[in-house]
Amino acid sequence: MTSLLQKKLEEKTYEILFELEDEFDLDLKSLPEVYYVGRNFNPYEVGLPIRLDFSLKKTALFFPKYNVIFTATKDEGVLGEEVGHFIHHQFLHKRHIKEVPLSLEHFGMGVVREAIGFFCSKLIDPKRRSQYKKDNFLFKKSLEGVLRHIRYIAIMGEYEHLIHQQGYLIGEKMYQGYLSGGIDIGDVKEVLQKPLKGKNEAFYEFIKLRQRFVGGKFFKQNLIKKKNLSKT
Structure with a gap:
């Protein structure tokens, strides 16, 4: 059997x-x-x-x-x-950035991974629903507020939960955009194939995806520059 x-x-x-x-x-x-x-x-x-x-x-x-x-x-x-x-x-094999646990790089890469994974799952099973109902970043007003919350969640032992929450949320919104014609499969393929090799590149990608597909107070008003992440 x-x-x-x-x-x-x-x-x-x-x-x-x-x-x-x-x-x-x-x-x-x-x-x-x-x-x-x-x-x-x-x-x-x-x-x-x-x-x-x-x-x-x-x-x-x-x-x-x-x-x-x-x-x-x-x-x-x-x-x-x-x-x-x-x-x-398959598209991250040239990536040589060491993902230090609880770092910006680790968080960003985790969210991008989960967003891609959940989008793919929706292509296979359109009826699949995320178990994450809350959006922890909806009312954050600054990058500092976002970072503080990530650190707080890490201390509380819910770091992976937050990564999955944000990844599934972005993946769901990407899929809705795909269904409505707001984006095409090529847009998602572009995200899929990015090697994200630079320092904090993955976290910056999370910010961009979050801003484009989900929004929230900080994410609607700001698109941070990569160089600004080095100050955090």
Whole structure:
């Protein structure tokens, strides 16, 4: 039963990958490995020195270091998100910026990743909804206010939650813009293919995407310059 489900999940994941590849008009040179995470799954048995110390119930996870997608679900929207992460990662191979945890670079890159992933999931499953209802940045009036809130959230242990919240929000708004004709797939492809190699480039990209697709007090009034980030 497990081997049959493993095969079906592999086939479904690759089917989604090829669909997204066609949608973005890409020619990818590699495929991710796909593993079904059942009750007794052990990554060491398939040659992967990874400790899965988290619950994968009804979800999936892309590990870029090993080019692997682990999944405990056949939900197409969830698989679409992880395939989106895989595709996005193919254009970040020249990126040599070290993402220090809790840094501007780490936060910005995380949000961009999640935005791309959620947009891809909506292409596969248009009915998929984000579980994040709140927008923590809606009423922030300055860059300093945004940064203070990021640091506060980090202290409270909800840093990854904030990254996903902002990424899903931007991804949803991008998808709505795509449906309405406000943007086309080429606009999203441009974001997808950016290597984001410069210092704080990823955080600046988050600011631009947030301003363009979501807004909020600070984001409607300001487009910060990259050089200003070095002062924060």
